[in-house]
Amino acid sequence: xxxxxxxxxxxxxxxxxxxxxxxxLMFLASGIVMMLAAPSLIFHxxxxxxxLSLTHLMVLGFISVIIFGSLYxxxxxxxxxxxxxxxLAKITFYLFGVGLIILVISFWGANFGSGQNWRWFEISGTxxxxxxxxxxxxxxxxxxxxxxxxxxxxxxxxxxxxxxLTVSLAIMMIINFALHFIxxxxxxxxxxxxxxxxxxWFLFLIIGVASKLMPMFxxxxxxxxxxxxxxxxxxxxxxxxxxSAFYFYPQTWIIGLSSLLLFAGVGLFLYFNYYAFKHRLRKxxxxxxxxxxxxxxxxxxxxxLSVLDILSPDFIASFQYRIDIALIMSIIFGFLTALVLGxxxxxxxxxxxxxxxxxKVGKQKTPLPQELYSSRVAQWHTMTFLIAFLLLxxxxxxxIVWLIQLAAAxxxxxxxxxxxxxFKIVFHKDKLLNHE
Amino acid sequence: xxxxxxLTAKEQEILQLLKTVVDPEVAVNIVDLGLVYExxxxxxxxxxxxxxxxxxxxxxxxxxxxxxVQLVIxxxxxxxxxxxxxxxxxxxxxxxxxxxxxxxxxxx
Numbered sequence: 001x002x003x004x005x006x007x008x009x010x011x012x013x014x015x016x017x018x019x020x021x022x023x024x025l026m027f028l029a030s031g032i033v034m035m036l037a038a039p040s041l042i043f044h045x046x047x048x049x050x051x052l053s054l055t056h057l058m059v060l061g062f063i064s065v066i067i068f069g070s071l072y073x074x075x076x077x078x079x080x081x082x083x084x085x086x087x088l089a090k091i092t093f094y095l096f097g098v099g100l101i102i103l104v105i106s107f108w109g110a111n112f113g114s115g116q117n118w119r120w121f122e123i124s125g126t127x128x129x130x131x132x133x134x135x136x137x138x139x140x141x142x143x144x145x146x147x148x149x150x151x152x153x154x155x156x157x158x159x160x161x162x163x164x165l166t167v168s169l170a171i172m173m174i175i176n177f178a179l180h181f182i183x184x185x186x187x188x189x190x191x192x193x194x195x196x197x198x199x200x201w202f203l204f205l206i207i208g209v210a211s212k213l214m215p216m217f218x219x220x221x222x223x224x225x226x227x228x229x230x231x232x233x234x235x236x237x238x239x240x241x242x243x244s245a246f247y248f249y250p251q252t253w254i255i256g257l258s259s260l261l262l263f264a265g266v267g268l269f270l271y272f273n274y275y276a277f278k279h280r281l282r283k284x285x286x287x288x289x290x291x292x293x294x295x296x297x298x299x300x301x302x303x304x305l306s307v308l309d310i311l312s313p314d315f316i317a318s319f320q321y322r323i324d325i326a327l328i329m330s331i332i333f334g335f336l337t338a339l340v341l342g343x344x345x346x347x348x349x350x351x352x353x354x355x356x357x358x359x360k361v362g363k364q365k366t367p368l369p370q371e372l373y374s375s376r377v378a379q380w381h382t383m384t385f386l387i388a389f390l391l392l393x394x395x396x397x398x399x400i401v402w403l404i405q406l407a408a409a410x411x412x413x414x415x416x417x418x419x420x421x422x423f424k425i426v427f428h429k430d431k432l433l434n435h436e
Numbered sequence: 437x438x439x440x441x442x443l444t445a446k447e448q449e450i451l452q453l454l455k456t457v458v459d460p461e462v463a464v465n466i467v468d469l470g471l472v473y474e475x476x477x478x479x480x481x482x483x484x485x486x487x488x489x490x491x492x493x494x495x496x497x498x499x500x501x502x503x504x505v506q507l508v509i510x511x512x513x514x515x516x517x518x519x520x521x522x523x524x525x526x527x528x529x530x531x532x533x534x535x536x537x538x539x540x541x542x543x544x
Contacts, residue, residue, distance in 0.1 A: 281541050361500055368463055
């Protein structure tokens with residue numbers, strides 16, 4: 001194989017495809033859970049069982065599972081190495097899936113009182129932790145063989161380390177409920193977990209992958225990658241300072257300072273994307289890239305909401321908690337969801353296309369990867385997603401349950417349409433076209 | 437050595453043939469994308485060497501494009517061996533896209 005070409009490094013589709021199928025189904029399940037949980041989603045207390053059930057179903061079941069699958073495919077692409085172990089990847093998938101389902105059900109029925117039985121939390125937490133450790137071992141072992149040491153790879157490797165920290169802290173929190181060995185209050189622990197997960201795992205990973213793939217998808221050259229080096233330093237400094245502050249010294253000024261560093265890092269990444277979209281040769285965006293553009297606009301919205309949340313001016317004091325919830329919902333159901341929906345169309349069709357047509361290219365005319373799904377259905381679910389997101393945020397800010405239920409209905413519709421396309425791609429059969 | 441500006445008539449034919457090889461991501465042919473650097477037809481050795489690049493290292497479909505180039509040449513030049521070499525220097529840049537390629541990308 002020639003250096004720099006990675007198709008032959010790609011893992012077997014049987015490693016990657018189950019992640020997309022499971023993730024798509026969990027997105028649908030999240031819409032249904034949101035509908036059922038809507039009356040609880042306006043309450044602000046730290047251990048809101050229904051809220052925790054929903055958010056974990058989304059971040060682990062939908063977003064992380066699809067990211068795992070995508071990374072198994074992308075690591076060979078961006079790092080030019082083979083995946084260390086496909087068997088380990090399959091074991092990871094099942095451990096993670098089973099652990100997730102038990103965890104979500106445990107959250108739903110939890111009261112977190114003195115009579116709370118923690119056994120199922122311990123079982124599910126252990127399954128997820130083992131899965132994450134195996135995932136980290138597999139991907140980091142692969143990465144260690146790579147000769148390509150660039151900023152994109154560094155972001156991806158760092159993200160995986162933050163994932164391990166996020167999940168390790170979660171299981172320590174579960175044990176702490178029984179043993180009380182961590183000398184930190186629950187709220188600060190939850191904030192550490194939340195920041196490590198959202199800023200550490202998701203954001204670092206997204207920056208790493210986006211900085212590699214955007215030039216390919218948008219046809220652009222000479223992106224200002226040096227900005228990402230500054231972003232890497234700012235984001236790490238901000239995150240480590242914030243998490244340490246929550247543990248050792250939870251004072252407002254240090255949280256404010258670390259937030260500033262994080263905002264600056266996110267700002268640089270947003271500017272990087274703005275530059276990429278502005279200078280792209282490919283002017284007309286396909287649905288995958290349109291959704292990615294929506295995601296980056298939503299990230300700007302998240303950033304604005306975060307600044308408001310941190311500055312906490314007097315006029316928002318009476319409903320600050322609603323902004324807290326709206327902020328978390330904007331990250332999970334806005335930015336991350338839009339990005340995963342969009343990147344599905346930039347990843348899954350290629351995996352299936354390679355599987356079905358790789359040996360036929362050049363011999364017969366084949367369809368293009370983007371012809372494996374319905375663009376019209378993808379456009380529809382882009383619209384329903386935007387309506388769902390808007391209803392959810394207004395519903396959360398105004399604390400109106402029926403608006404959240406309406407948002408849930410639109411999320412269900414979005415997920416159903418998205419599932420239609422995912423299954424259409426996955427079950428695509430060889431469709432050779434006539435010779436021209 | 438014939439870079440694509442100094443091709444012989446027969447090498448020009450091969451270049452035109454390579455316009456049937458499309459990058460599946462952008463649906464534009466590899467010649468108009470500026471991916472083909474050199475074509476060397478060696479009649480005595482019955483070989484056709486293509487020196488080309490990809491728009492980015494680690495292109496997910498790179499191997500497929502290379503195989504496609506080989507297949508198209510060998511199917512149309514019976515008895516000839518296609519030797520496709522991928523190079524990363526000089527680095528590809530959008531300046532290499534032809535006018536037709538630029539138009540096709542804009543119309544995507």
